[in-house]
Amino acid sequence: MSKRIGSYPRVRVQGDGRAVVSQAGAVLLVETVRRTGLDTSLSRELGPWRKPRAVHDPGKTLLDVALAVALGGDCLADVGMLRAEPGLFGPVASDPTVSRLVDTLAQAGPRALEAIRRASAEVRDRVWQLAGPRAPHASGQVVVDIDGVLVVAHSDKEDAKPTWKKTYGHHPLFAFVDHGGQGSGEPVAALLRPGNAGSNTAADHITVARQALAQLPARFRRGRRTLIRTDSAGGTHEFVGWLSRRGRWLSYSVGMVITEQIHHAVLQIPASAWTPAIEPDGRVRDGAWVAELAGDVMRGWPAGMRLIVRKERPHPGAQLRITDADGMRLTCFATNTPELPIATLELRHRQRARAEDRIRAARDTGLRNLPLKATAQNRIWLEIVQLALDLLAWLPMLALTGDARRWEPKRLRLRLFSAAAHLVTTGRRRWLRLARHWPWTDLITSAFDRLQALPAPG
Numbered sequence: 001m002s003k004r005i006g007s008y009p010r011v012r013v014q015g016d017g018r019a020v021v022s023q024a025g026a027v028l029l030v031e032t033v034r035r036t037g038l039d040t041s042l043s044r045e046l047g048p049w050r051k052p053r054a055v056h057d058p059g060k061t062l063l064d065v066a067l068a069v070a071l072g073g074d075c076l077a078d079v080g081m082l083r084a085e086p087g088l089f090g091p092v093a094s095d096p097t098v099s100r101l102v103d104t105l106a107q108a109g110p111r112a113l114e115a116i117r118r119a120s121a122e123v124r125d126r127v128w129q130l131a132g133p134r135a136p137h138a139s140g141q142v143v144v145d146i147d148g149v150l151v152v153a154h155s156d157k158e159d160a161k162p163t164w165k166k167t168y169g170h171h172p173l174f175a176f177v178d179h180g181g182q183g184s185g186e187p188v189a190a191l192l193r194p195g196n197a198g199s200n201t202a203a204d205h206i207t208v209a210r211q212a213l214a215q216l217p218a219r220f221r222r223g224r225r226t227l228i229r230t231d232s233a234g235g236t237h238e239f240v241g242w243l244s245r246r247g248r249w250l251s252y253s254v255g256m257v258i259t260e261q262i263h264h265a266v267l268q269i270p271a272s273a274w275t276p277a278i279e280p281d282g283r284v285r286d287g288a289w290v291a292e293l294a295g296d297v298m299r300g301w302p303a304g305m306r307l308i309v310r311k312e313r314p315h316p317g318a319q320l321r322i323t324d325a326d327g328m329r330l331t332c333f334a335t336n337t338p339e340l341p342i343a344t345l346e347l348r349h350r351q352r353a354r355a356e357d358r359i360r361a362a363r364d365t366g367l368r369n370l371p372l373k374a375t376a377q378n379r380i381w382l383e384i385v386q387l388a389l390d391l392l393a394w395l396p397m398l399a400l401t402g403d404a405r406r407w408e409p410k411r412l413r414l415r416l417f418s419a420a421a422h423l424v425t426t427g428r429r430r431w432l433r434l435a436r437h438w439p440w441t442d443l444i445t446s447a448f449d450r451l452q453a454l455p456a457p458g
Helices: 025-035 038-045 058-072 078-085 095-108 112-135 202-215 237-244 260-267 344-367 375-399 402-406 410-415 439-451
Strands: 143-147 168-170 172-178 185-191 227-232 251-256 277-278 284-293 306-312 328-337 422-426 429-434
Touching: 025 038, 025 058, 025 112, 025 375, 025 410, 025 429, 025 439, 038 058, 038 112, 038 439, 058 078, 058 095, 058 344, 058 375, 078 095, 095 112, 095 375, 112 202, 112 375, 143 202, 143 277, 143 344, 168 375, 168 402, 172 202, 172 344, 185 202, 185 375, 202 237, 227 344, 237 251, 251 344, 260 284, 260 306, 260 328, 277 344, 277 429, 284 344, 306 344, 328 344, 344 375, 344 410, 375 410, 375 439, 410 439, 429 439
Parallel strands: 143 227, 227 251
Antiparallel strands: 143 172, 172 185, 251 328, 277 284, 284 306, 306 328, 422 429
């Protein structure tokens, strides 16, 4: 009878290994920073907050925290993961130095926030140029999705309030640039708000839209080449009017609440006026139809606005609402795009659901909770989260191909960033030798080669 040895190999453990680098796949993020020039831009913009004879540069310190968050960290102290690998990340500031920097930037308030955002906007323009046909504007239009996020607080933090979902915490409003079906997306604005902030506050939507437009290359900050999408929280007279105002003329696709007037108008639509909804591949969407409303329901709204309604058989188990009709789930949105068929416009608005993927990625990248107590500090934390998400979006756009371009942060960490390697110095050069048996080693090395082939900034 053979002796059972268990399901896993038995090994012995010692702590005397040398030249072994954990999280070696993070070299892709480091190279993304270097090739986009994010490190130099942040260092320049945060220069006013560098103290005389300071050892650590504020720009690199903030970027180190962002790298730690991109690798899965969720607090300032997680920067210690980088400090343990100086051969890959260079000198990293101590925890007290990091905390003091965040406090200093928080005290600076809007000046520090604007400095970080200027660096991001400058680098974003360069990244989109480097991306070429992969850039978000390659189709001729930039799509910006605005959506709210509930962040639960497990302790008494400043501005933490009861939320509409009966939780306790904050209700920040985010904006993401959609990379389309073949990519992910990148954040371009984040407004920290108390948990009891209204979902449909027009002033907050306008503030976030302004911040988002400031992050785009200059040619996309006004005009119909930029599309703003929101759910029904953005369907207010004030916000739609702001989007339509002369001198701005942005395209929009915003959800609308089914009011009693809209509900009555839907009931008057003849059967012949309904058009089958479509899927992204052009096939007819089963059990869904769209129609355009006109007449009195348009009174008081900006000229050129179109109101489109969709009716669809509810999914099994779904509860109908009082605004639904004839056993069909009703949804409605407004747009000012004149030339496209209503089925195409409805598909475009439905793809706003990709913003939920961006929110899920943000929760996995430092937004599960706000780790600091003061609101001013947590505003800096939101900027750090956005820097981390930018790197996680720019890396696939510049260096990954195929399905890997759509990988979310969890998969990038598990397959790419967590790879281990030997760091070897030979011929006055340092080589990072990844394990040959790791299934994604070729993906890492090919992505690194693509990054290195990009022109250096400046």
